[in-house]
Each structure stands twice: as C-alpha cells, then as structure tokens.
Amino acid sequence: MSSASPVPIIIDPERAAESNTAVFLTVVCGVWSLAFVTALVRFYTRAVLVRSFGKDDVFMVLAVVRPCSGVFWEEFREADSRRTQC
DSSP states (O other), X not given: OOOOOOOOOOXXXXXXXXXXXXXXXXXXXXXXXXXXXXXXXXXXXXXXXXXXXXXXXXXXXXXXXHHHHHHHHHHHHHHXXXXXXX
16 A cells, blocks of 8 residues: 655745735725725714714714724833833
8 A cells, every 4th residue: 555745845936035014004094094084084974064963973983093003002002011020
C-alpha cells in the first residue's frame, strides 16, 4: 500500500511581504468620512432647517458617536493600564 507524500507549500517571499493595509485604511476612512458627513448634514437639516429633531435622529446621533467613543475608550484603557503597571 503506497501513501502519497504531502506536497510542500512554497511561499514566495515577495508576495508574503506585500501588504494592503494602506489601501484598506484609505477605503475604510473614506467611506466612514462620507457616512459621517452625510449624518451631519441630516442632523443640521432636521435640527436647524426643519426644526423637527425626533427620536430617530437621537438614535442616529448615538450610532454615529459610538464608534468614535470606542476609539477614545480603548486609548484611555491602554493609557490607564500603562499607568498602573509598575
């Protein structure tokens, strides 16, 4: 009974060194910025021009502010953990 030997996986070092991080961050930041500006225009329109800021707008504000606060919270926790370590 013969068993097939496993085929070695050959990894190209140039391809392994490639990174799409810059492209990924550019696209994510661009889309998030567009969504943020759109939300700000909606808030301005509903609060100032129409003067009808409702519950749905409050929840939309919370949905826009939550990702920002998460970033700041992580920075605070990291700074706090560095401060408490002796």
